[in-house]
Amino acid sequence: MLNTKKDDFLSYLKGKNLLITTHDSADLDGFVSVIVLKFFFENFFSNQNIYLTFSKLSKYTQNFVVKFLQKFPDFNFPSKNDENFSDIDIIVIVDTNNIEQIKLSSALNLEVPFIFVDHHLDLKKNYGRNITSLNLIFENYSSTAEIILELIDNYDFNLPIPYKYLLISAILTDSGFLKYGNTETIKHLLNILQNGIDFQDVLPLLENETDISKKIANIKGLQRAKLIRADSWLIGISHVSSFSASVASTLIKVGFDVGIVYTKEKSKYRISARAKKNVCLKTGLHLGKVFNGISNVDGGGHDGAATLNGENDLERTLNEIIDSIKRTLINYKPL
Ligand SMILES: [Mn+2]
Known part of the structure; x- marks a missing residue:
């Protein structure tokens, strides 16, 4: 500085x-x-x-x-x-x-x-x-x-x-x-x-003693996880009622390259995403920029971690996010 x-x-x-x-x-x-x-x-x-x-x-x-x-x-x-x-x-x-x-x-x-x-x-x-x-x-x-x-x-x-x-x-x-x-x-x-x-x-x-509600969210999040494969990259999508960021991290830990987890309350929703650091470095994926580029929502963050808040249109937003992430991952050509 x-x-x-x-x-x-x-x-x-x-x-x-x-x-x-x-x-x-x-x-x-x-x-x-x-x-x-x-x-x-x-x-x-x-x-x-x-x-x-x-x-x-x-x-x-x-x-x-x-x-x-x-x-x-x-x-x-x-x-x-x-x-x-x-x-x-x-x-x-x-x-x-x-x-x-x-x-x-x-x-x-x-x-x-x-x-x-x-x-x-x-x-x-x-x-x-x-x-x-x-x-x-x-x-x-x-x-x-x-x-x-x-x-x-x-x-x-x-x-x-x-x-x-x-x-x-x-x-x-x-x-x-x-x-x-x-x-x-x-x-x-x-x-x-x-x-x-x-x-x-x-x-x-x-040291963090995980409370039981967070443990349950992580377990349910894993049970509900859907796998999307893009070339050799694995994207996981899931939903919980709270602790979306923690669940997204859990998805990464079990083997997904990118984890996307949403919570929904009435018309409002929140999406948390995590990506493996080496995936970001290799492919140029920046979740913060992906989220910031979605219209009509409020989102941002880092390359490997991002959050977004929106209202209505959850499906559309999710699809836009998945498409954008897929595009970056698929465009990556190893040297
Ligand atoms: Mn900080």
């Missing part, structure tokens, strides 16, 4: 009252990015209010918070959301660049500008109030936490140990424990870890 970019970002925010938030059902990366950014701003700036707010935390994040507090009982997570937004000058939105994923009507109704700090595909949507020149959107980072870490690192800022645990946890989960990471991800981890944190101490915080 260019230093001038960081300097511009911070000098714009200096002296302004800020609200930091993230996408709905905040995952660990979104949650941690908000917490660490608030801590940094509070120490870096003076005489300005720094608020944060969440619409909802994901179940995984909630479980993490419980375990984290057993390890650091004195750590002060914000006990409740800041709700008085009357003096906010600007909103910093982390871990998404899609306003549709923010479920905070009271904050969004404020007529104030906002800036994105994110590592997802830059949707380049033209939101009138987004100061695009100040956005820190870098698709080559495997987590937003790494962008925040680099920002902080520049200013010789000493982060207390619990905050380091938070950042490591976010980087590990968002990079799929490095499966989706790169050399920079490892450098970022090394950077935090070398100051006296034992890697093995972090891992227990990230």
Whole structure:
């Protein structure tokens, strides 16, 4: 990240009252990015209010918070959301660049500008109030936490140990424990870890006891899976009533190259897809771009993971997705 970019970002925010938030059902990366950014701003700036707010935390994040507090009982997570937004000058939105994923009507109704700090595909949507020149959107980072870490690192800022645990946890989960990471991800981890944190101490915080409803969703999703074969590629389609992302990952684990799973409630539906990393690298498949290219829906994501929300027309959308994925896979000619 260019230093001038960081300097511009911070000098714009200096002296302004800020609200930091993230996408709905905040995952660990979104949650941690908000917490660490608030801590940094509070120490870096003076005489300005720094608020944060969440619409909802994901179940995984909630479980993490419980375990984290057993390890650091004195750590002060914000006990409740800041709700008085009357003096906010600007909103910093982390871990998404899609306003549709923010479920905070009271904050969004404020007529104030906002800036994105994110590592997802830059949707380049033209939101009138987004100061695009100040956005820190870098698709080559495997987590937003790494962008925040680099920002902080520049200013010789000493982060207390619990905050380091938070950042490591976010980087590990968002990079799929490095499966989706790169050399920079490892450098970022090394950077935090070398100051006296034992890697093995972090891992227990990230263990996930799968609850029974998720297990059942995974099993039912597998039972209902339909196989579509395109050349030597295997695409799996299934449906569940919740946990579609987890089920899509499960499809990949059992042998599908691409897993597509939908949930439907009345006319509204949600589609999650996962693809094997090596399939994306080989064929150029980018699920985020596929989803973003479907008309009349709201979708996006990464090459190997994407989500879409739509209304009516589930069949049409599914067919469009399958056709687009098939086309990319079939066009691939091994050297
Ligand atoms: Mn993220």
